[in-house]
Amino acid sequence: MDWTDLQHFLALAREGTLSAAARSLNVDHVTVARRVAALEASLSLKLVDRRPRSYELTENGKRIAKIGAPMAETAFAVERAVQASKSGIGGEITISAPPSLANVLIAPKLIRLRQQHPGIRIKLIGEKRTASLNRREADLALRLSRPTEPGLIARKIGYFEFALYGSPDYLKRTPPHAFAFVAYDSSMDEAPQQRWLMRFAASREIVLRTSDLENQAAAARTGMGLAALPKFLGEADPQLERYDVGGRPVGREVWLVVHRDLRRTPTIRAVAGFIEDCLA
Amino acid sequence: MDWTDLQHFLALAREGTLSAAARSLNVDHVTVARRVAALEASLSLKLVDRRPRSYELTENGKRIAKIGAPMAETAFAVERAVQASKSGIGGEITISAPPSLANVLIAPKLIRLRQQHPGIRIKLIGEKRTASLNRREADLALRLSRPTEPGLIARKIGYFEFALYGSPDYLKRTPPHAFAFVAYDSSMDEAPQQRWLMRFAASREIVLRTSDLENQAAAARTGMGLAALPKFLGEADPQLERYDVGGRPVGREVWLVVHRDLRRTPTIRAVAGFIEDCLA
DNA sequence: ATCCTGATGTGAGAATTCGCACAAATGGAC
DNA sequence: GTCCATTTGTGCGAATTCTCACATCAGGAT
Numbered sequence: 232m233d234w235t236d237l238q239h240f241l242a243l244a245r246e247g248t249l250s251a252a253a254r255s256l257n258v259d260h261v262t263v264a265r266r267v268a269a270l271e272a273s274l275s276l277k278l279v280d281r282r283p284r285s286y287e288l289t290e291n292g293k294r295i296a297k298i299g300a301p302m303a304e305t306a307f308a309v310e311r312a313v314q315a316s317k318s319g320i321g322g323e324i325t326i327s328a329p330p331s332l333a334n335v336l337i338a339p340k341l342i343r344l345r346q347q348h349p350g351i352r353i354k355l356i357g358e359k360r361t362a363s364l365n366r367r368e369a370d371l372a373l374r375l376s377r378p379t380e381p382g383l384i385a386r387k388i389g390y391f392e393f394a395l396y397g398s399p400d401y402l403k404r405t406p407p408h409a410f411a412f413v414a415y416d417s418s419m420d421e422a423p424q425q426r427w428l429m430r431f432a433a434s435r436e437i438v439l440r441t442s443d444l445e446n447q448a449a450a451a452r453t454g455m456g457l458a459a460l461p462k463f464l465g466e467a468d469p470q471l472e473r474y475d476v477g478g479r480p481v482g483r484e485v486w487l488v489v490h491r492d493l494r495r496t497p498t499i500r501a502v503a504g505f506i507e508d509c510l511a
Numbered sequence: 512m513d514w515t516d517l518q519h520f521l522a523l524a525r526e527g528t529l530s531a532a533a534r535s536l537n538v539d540h541v542t543v544a545r546r547v548a549a550l551e552a553s554l555s556l557k558l559v560d561r562r563p564r565s566y567e568l569t570e571n572g573k574r575i576a577k578i579g580a581p582m583a584e585t586a587f588a589v590e591r592a593v594q595a596s597k598s599g600i601g602g603e604i605t606i607s608a609p610p611s612l613a614n615v616l617i618a619p620k621l622i623r624l625r626q627q628h629p630g631i632r633i634k635l636i637g638e639k640r641t642a643s644l645n646r647r648e649a650d651l652a653l654r655l656s657r658p659t660e661p662g663l664i665a666r667k668i669g670y671f672e673f674a675l676y677g678s679p680d681y682l683k684r685t686p687p688h689a690f691a692f693v694a695y696d697s698s699m700d701e702a703p704q705q706r707w708l709m710r711f712a713a714s715r716e717i718v719l720r721t722s723d724l725e726n727q728a729a730a731a732r733t734g735m736g737l738a739a740l741p742k743f744l745g746e747a748d749p750q751l752e753r754y755d756v757g758g759r760p761v762g763r764e765v766w767l768v769v770h771r772d773l774r775r776t777p778t779i780r781a782v783a784g785f786i787e788d789c790l791a
Numbered sequence: 792a793t794c795c796t797g798a799t800g801t802g803a804g805a806a807t808t809c810g811c812a813c814a815a816a817t818g819g820a821c
Numbered sequence: 822g823t824c825c826a827t828t829t830g831t832g833c834g835a836a837t838t839c840t841c842a843c844a845t846c847a848g849g850a851t
Contacts, residue, residue, distance in 0.1 A: 232586065232589070232590055233515065234514040234515050234517070234518040234582075234586060235513065235514050235515045237514070237586070237589065238514040248827090248828065248829090249828075249829065250827070250828060250829080251828095258809080258810085259809070259810050259811075260828080260829070260830095261809080261810075261811090261829090261830080261831090262808085262809060262810075264829075264830080265808080265809085274593045275597075275602075276593055276596055276597065281829085281830095283816070283817080283828095283829080284816065284817060284818090284827090284828055284829070285828075285829085286828095286829085291596045294592060294596065295589060295592055295593065295596070298585070298588055298589055298592045299585060299586075299589045301581065301585050302514075302582050302585045302586065302589075305578070305579060305581050305582045305585065306512065306514060306517070306579075306582065308578055309512070309517065309575060309578050309579045309582075310512055312574060312575055312578045313554045313556055313575065316556055316571045316574065316575070317555075317556065322555070528797090528798065528799090529798075529799065530797070530798060530799080538839080538840085539839070539840055539841080540798085540799070540800095541799090541800080541801090541839080541840075541841090542838080542839060542840080544799075544800080545838080545839090561799085563798090563799080563846075563847080564797090564798045564799060564846065564847065565798075565799085566799085
């Protein structure tokens, strides 16, 4: 049995589609299709039903995928062990962080890290989707809440508050009862900052909903209304003015997350220290 | 990371040499060497020291091999699950048995199994070395003592006794105090039949030591001396005559061993039943 | 000493595998 | 309805990988 065939099949089982599996393996979708077909042939066992627009696992396929899944876990553990085996400071480190933190607090200061440790190459992923440290999609992650996955070590390294921001002109000419608001889309309705904004807005109008915080800031700058922005974003922007509201301000904690297997690696420690400085 | 590279490296770590790893993977030794080199390159980590005629794992290599070893276990579990998923009776089944049992009791009757289940292809390994059911070197095994490996199911399906045999002519012309003996080599000194023979021989001469029971029988047939042979072997041979000794006869139990995962597979059950008939 | 066995290393041709470009089909947005 | 994004399928040329044959070296048996 070819282990690479099995790897491709397990990726298909995990991701659901040929294309997604291909992306996660960094290969062409045709390759995944061929590998899965080759596995079926070598095992003389049908693992997937090829439906017009989707691959669906057969019962046997599901059973095999379930039994084989630990292989992928172990493969990732091997990769972490490799990373942990490297003594010197260097290599490529992947950091996952919410886009705003990545863009505002991390990216501008990366030059300092490169100066201090020229051997380190950083891959910074600014995505809302939380990358899996277990699957080694990232080596270090910034999260806004404490993660619960097993095997991960989390440390609270920062805290930031939100405030309402609008353009100075908008705040001057608009009475509070006529305020309009800019918010996240509904997928973020459960986030504390969104709930806080919604409660304050009450019956007043939401004129824009967007998943991107930078878009919200841009809208607020042009005078569309008020947006709930992190202070580290709003205070630094001369085109935005804070509108203070009463009550307890809402804030989020920032957690630095690393896999247990990588905690003591010199390179990881160096990068983790750098990130803590960024948030200090 | 290429899983096939890792597979080849783990095989090297387990088998000790490139050539042995190549044999166990059914590839050329050059392929193993290149795969291991490729893995080292992709990980940027030295895993083996290439000594003149041997590969030796580095410390990092040992650690990686240890962490990755469960992948091989899981791969074998997948193969067993595949075998167990097959509903019909058919396919290739590998049986491991001590050479004498394989040659005398199993092989001659295989024709009956083929007649009953034409879809089954049998691979019969008559080796002293006990094949690993966990590594799927065999699907079914006959052992002379109860195995202790985890995951294996063993059933006692037979018992046979040993007796001393020599050529009729030899027994006629040789007085007991002048008997010479044929025995296993020293690697078998702990086996019950060997201890029994040695105790009986006492100070009398051992004229031949060989690891092969068939060779012992051949030597006894030509009048070299007495050999301790299973009765199922000696009684059927007109060129051998039993020499009865007092005391309790020595015997060995025969255990039929199958992996837990394969116990209920139709094909395995069919072959297991056939083997029980052979031993009955 | 000589032969045999089994280990790793090297080079070249054959076989395999991969990615790309393109196609077809479906569902959602507008 | 059209347009766009996403998914799977096909053919072909390029790149990679494997096997084979041969070489070298060491150890053991004769």
